[in-house]
Amino acid sequence: MPAAATPRWQGRGPVPHPQLRVTDADRDQVVEHVKAAFAAGRLDKIEMDERLDRAMTARTHADLTPIMADLYGTRPAYVPPPSAYTGPSDESRDRLLGAGAHLLSLAGLFVIGPLIIMLAAGSSSPYVRRHAVEALNFHLTLFGATILLPFTIIGIPLIPVYWILWFVLSIVAGVSALSGGEFRYPLTIRLVK
Known part of the structure; x- marks a missing residue:
């Protein structure tokens, strides 16, 4: 043509x-x-x-x-990609769910809390999904480290340090989600995308 x-x-x-x-x-x-x-x-x-x-x-x-x-309208099938998502759309709901993904682990729902939030609201809000996936990956990493570290001599004293980091970082991540920000946990293996 x-x-x-x-x-x-x-x-x-x-x-x-x-x-x-x-x-x-x-x-x-x-x-x-x-x-x-x-x-x-x-x-x-x-x-x-x-x-x-x-x-x-x-x-x-x-x-x-x-x-x-x-x-x-009458645009063709390929249109420019949607603008980058910068924050929560429904501020109160998305922020609370994003914070809940991080803070539910403090209530004893380590992996289950972020997983429930990701499955329930992750498909309707990219903001909630990002926070839920980040929390889920961190808690899976924490769970794996808790199982594997006792097999090494140097790993045994690291377990309490890792659990203190879990507590502090979960609170920091929850506050970050409530304020509409992003948070990336350090020392995390990101298995879930």
């Missing part, structure tokens, strides 16, 4: 021919936009699931365009 015949969309680059086959990256980009629309409350769960199914089975750009048309 000649370059002059290739349509353009508001300076965002050439729009692919509707019958051009889509790549995995094209599908993933549409999936991210649908998830962002769900998190913003523009789609309900059933409609999001239907659109995600259609996006993952799309073969051409003509298949992807209707998924996005009512979200972004």
Whole structure:
């Protein structure tokens, strides 16, 4: 197709021919936009699931365009990625859940607390998911260290130090989540993404 015949969309680059086959990256980009629309409350769960199914089975750009048309007007199926998420959308709810992911471990729900919060609210809020995943990874690392450190002579005196760090860092992370900030635990193996 000649370059002059290739349509353009508001300076965002050439729009692919509707019958051009889509790549995995094209599908993933549409999936991210649908998830962002769900998190913003523009789609309900059933409609999001239907659109995600259609996006993952799309073969051409003509298949992807209707998924996005009512979200972004007449834009093509590939649109610029949503802006980077900077903080909690519903401040009080997201901040409390993010803090709860860190602080529930102090109530004895070590791995279970962050896991419950991640499964319950992580799909609707990227902020809550980031905090829940970080807390879950830290507590899994702590659990593994508690089991493995006694097998080394030098590790036995480190266990109380590690548990004190757990207590202090959980409080710091919870306060950081309540204030709308980010927190990364040190010395953590990040198994869950």
